[in-house]
Amino acid sequence: MTITRHELRQGKLSFTIWTVSIAFLLMVCVFLFPEMKGEMKAIGALFSSMGSFTAAFGMDRLNFGTLTGFYAIECGNVLGLGGALFASLIGASALSCEERDRTAEFLLTHPVSRVRITTEKLAAVLMQITAMNLIILSLSLLSMALISEQIPWKEILLMHLAYFLMQIELAGICFGISAFLRRGSAGIGLGLATIMYFLNLIANMADRAEFLKYITPFGYCEGADIVSDGALNAVRVAVGMVFAGCGILAAYLKYCKKDIH
Amino acid sequence: MDAISIRQLTKYYGTARGIDQISLSVAEGEFFGFIGPNGAGKSTTIRTLLGLIRPTSGKAQVLGLDIEKDREAILSQTGYLPSEAVFYSGMRVRDILKLSADLRKKNCRESANQLCERLQLDPSRKAEELSFGNRKKVAIVCALQHTPRLLILDEPTSGLDPLMQKEFFDILRERNAAGATIFLSSHILSEIQHNCTRAAIIREGKIIACDRVEVLARTNAKRVSIHGTAELGTLDGVRDLKISSAASTFLYSGAISDLLAVLSQGNIQDLSISEPDLEEIFLHYYSD
Numbered sequence: 001m002t003i004t005r006h007e008l009r010q011g012k013l014s015f016t017i018w019t020v021s022i023a024f025l026l027m028v029c030v031f032l033f034p035e036m037k038g039e040m041k042a043i044g045a046l047f048s049s050m051g052s053f054t055a056a057f058g059m060d061r062l063n064f065g066t067l068t069g070f071y072a073i074e075c076g077n078v079l080g081l082g083g084a085l086f087a088s089l090i091g092a093s094a095l096s097c098e099e100r101d102r103t104a105e106f107l108l109t110h111p112v113s114r115v116r117i118t119t120e121k122l123a124a125v126l127m128q129i130t131a132m133n134l135i136i137l138s139l140s141l142l143s144m145a146l147i148s149e150q151i152p153w154k155e156i157l158l159m160h161l162a163y164f165l166m167q168i169e170l171a172g173i174c175f176g177i178s179a180f181l182r183r184g185s186a187g188i189g190l191g192l193a194t195i196m197y198f199l200n201l202i203a204n205m206a207d208r209a210e211f212l213k214y215i216t217p218f219g220y221c222e223g224a225d226i227v228s229d230g231a232l233n234a235v236r237v238a239v240g241m242v243f244a245g246c247g248i249l250a251a252y253l254k255y256c257k258k259d260i261h
Numbered sequence: 262m263d264a265i266s267i268r269q270l271t272k273y274y275g276t277a278r279g280i281d282q283i284s285l286s287v288a289e290g291e292f293f294g295f296i297g298p299n300g301a302g303k304s305t306t307i308r309t310l311l312g313l314i315r316p317t318s319g320k321a322q323v324l325g326l327d328i329e330k331d332r333e334a335i336l337s338q339t340g341y342l343p344s345e346a347v348f349y350s351g352m353r354v355r356d357i358l359k360l361s362a363d364l365r366k367k368n369c370r371e372s373a374n375q376l377c378e379r380l381q382l383d384p385s386r387k388a389e390e391l392s393f394g395n396r397k398k399v400a401i402v403c404a405l406q407h408t409p410r411l412l413i414l415d416e417p418t419s420g421l422d423p424l425m426q427k428e429f430f431d432i433l434r435e436r437n438a439a440g441a442t443i444f445l446s447s448h449i450l451s452e453i454q455h456n457c458t459r460a461a462i463i464r465e466g467k468i469i470a471c472d473r474v475e476v477l478a479r480t481n482a483k484r485v486s487i488h489g490t491a492e493l494g495t496l497d498g499v500r501d502l503k504i505s506s507a508a509s510t511f512l513y514s515g516a517i518s519d520l521l522a523v524l525s526q527g528n529i530q531d532l533s534i535s536e537p538d539l540e541e542i543f544l545h546y547y548s549d
Contacts, residue, residue, distance in 0.1 A: 006349075105343050106348060113333055
């Protein structure tokens with residue numbers, strides 16, 4: 001656990017900034033809800049009449065006037081994008097940062113196997129993502145209680161579960177990529193998360209692009225689907241977890257054989 | 262038993278040469294020097310021994326263990342001092358030393374404190390605030406604190422002031438006397454000549470000489486200096502000729518009788534013939 005502990009300590013500042021930022025934005029959104037609810041008639045009509053833009057964010061199928069509908073859209077953009085960026089970023093830098101910062105020589109000349117380094121670094125990534133999601137979920141629930149709204153437990157928990165799984169998937173894929181990288185990990189991580197986000201928007205707008213939902217993890221995070229189905233799309237989640245598994249497997253295979261510079 | 266035994270070790274980075282068919286053995290307890298200019302393959306050899314990079318072909322054993330199969334067992338008994346020490350940002354010296362000891366699953370606090378004191382290193386400083394020389398000291402403590410059986414040092418003295426260099430070599434000699442094997446890679450010949458018993462010379466990825474330091478220094482070349490004039494142009498085996506108004510000096514590797522014949526024809530007031538030092542040998546090995 002020495003390496004995991006060290007990784008967590010090294011990532012503390014970045015973790016704190018991301019968690020506080022996402023939680024803060026999410027809470028601000030929730031606190032805006034009571035005020036928005038009153039004006040919802042007008043806004044709802046506006047939001048649902050913006051054509052494909054409306055469809056892109058799933059606003060054609062959600063009722064902006066309910067906390068669930070409001071949260072599904074706000075949450076989808078704040079936690080969805082923020083969490084995805086954070087997960088991709090830490091995944092992509094996990095293995096490559098040692099070579100980028102030229103500390104690889106220090107770490108790898110100690111008697112620790114490459115498998116152990118990979119495992120402990122992966123554990124640190126997963127622990128940070130888990131901790132972040134638990135903190136954000138608690139603060140989000142707290143803020144809902146503070147505005148005295150009935151908490152739609154099932155929908156909220158399902159949505160947060162979906163975002164958590166999405167972050168695991170992105171982190172897993174980026175972790176695999178990071179084993180191949182020496183530098184430039186941040187760009188690749190952020191780029192991947194952004195592309196996945198836009199793929200989902202495209203899939204929402206065009207019926208012919210529906211298959212993209214199986215490629216991007218945002219496909220199973222769609223608030224509108226979760227609320228109307230009352231469940232996650234198991235096939236899309238399963239495909240996503242296979243992607244994550246492949247990424248992690250690739251990381252082990254590559255990192256254990258890699259020449260370290 | 263050999264502390265290091267390398268057989269036909271080759272490493273190519275794509276098509277670029279790292280090292281080519283290197284064979285070398287270092288006995289346990291030896292103070293061994295590894296000399297060569299930058300880019301000759303010193304670091305490649307060391308990095309391969311430590312398992313940072315995989316050899317293209319060939320075999321090597323460290324402390325009787327295979328470098329590819331027994332990496333962790335080798336590393337647990339080895340201390341490595343990199344030529345350029347880089348540490349995690351935001352960490353204090355004390356935390357780095359603790360991290361290094363934890364990764365070895367050892368408690369080295371006492372020996373770390375002693376080493377910090379001898380090297381005048383303040384463990385409460387932050388790593389990124391340290392000068393190059395002080396970062397080097399951190400790396401030295403990391404390499405030594407767990408009292409390894411084998412020490413691999415890659416250009417250890419760069420950045421250290423002369424007093425620190427002396428203290429550092431004192432520590433190394435103590436460790437060596439206590440039984441540790443020392444593998445010292447350097448391009449500073451005096452360091453090798455003053456400390457090592459045996460040395461290998463590497464050039465363009467190949468070992469071109471490996472012997473006791475005195476033997477390396479005792480090739481057939483002699484350092485000749487003469488006061489006076491002589492027709493040196495007719496002599497074979499003259500190198501590194503320096504002529505000033507008072508004296509001429511050169512490295513001579515031809516027959517001594519030819520030298521004496523030429524000198525006796527000239528007008529010589531004074532003459533000295535001595536063993537060249539390693540620096541000159543180095544030129545000798547690298548001049549063709």
